């Protein structure tokens with residue numbers, strides 16, 4: 001990785017987050033405090049830490065699904081820079097459409113929208129022609145072993161692993177400056193896990209920065225360029 005010459009895609013400084021439980025006597029607890037790191041184009045940074053350490057919470061903060069208490073998250077996909085900690089809803093929605101992909105472990109599906117349309121949407125959002133979008137979506141669905149008979153069905157009734165692969169197909173059908181992956185291989189068999197790891201490697205090769213959480217050590221070792229340990233707030237490597 002020749003990150004030395006590149007500008008970071010995401011640079012977080014003194015980032016802190018706590019939760020206040022309003023329906024449980026306003027109990028407040030810190031999830032993470034004073035985190036600092038940078039993520040560069042073409043690298044995969046893996047978030048590591050025990051269950052409950054705050055990995056998913058941190059990833060959600062980068063997608064502005066959760067607010068942070070203090071600190072900054074400077075996102076610089078191109079010439080522009082945005083502080084995700086202080087961004088307007090309108091700009092954040094633009095970033096979600098064009099610049100940042102987020103893959104959660106579970107697919108949130110709108111009933112009645114067919115799998116193929118879900119996977120085509122990110123391409124249509126950035127202005128690709130319907131025909132091209134359909135071609136690329138079909139290609140990635142095939143690659144991820146989603147049987148063709150399912151493409152016109154809504155994923156509501158799909159198996160956990162099938163839903164996860166729809167989620168992955170939708171994220172990887174276009175190129176993004178930044179991808180946030182929360183245990184993308186968790187409910188996949190070995191064959192499909194291998195395909196997802198290849199998609200991650202391909203994304204890295206076209207300069208996408210990836211921040212990911214991986215349950216299994218094998219996947220982690222395969223794709224991680226650096227590992228950030230949430231227990232200590234430092235890079236492990």
Ligand SMILES: Nc1ncnc2c1ncn2[C@@H]1O[C@H](COP(=O)(O)OP(=O)(O)OP(=O)(O)O)[C@@H](O)[C@H]1O
Pocket residue numbers: 019020031049050051052053054055056057058
């Ligand atoms: N919306 C929320 N409101 C209150 N507390 C929350 C909320 N989301 C997460 N938490 C708490 O924050 C802490 C971190 O949770 P998080 O899901 O980020 O952990 P994780 O590191 O991803 O764990 P796992 O490996 O089990 O997925 C946990 O103690 C959790 O209970």
Ligand SMILES: [Mg+2]
Pocket residue numbers: 055056057
């Ligand atoms: Mg988690």
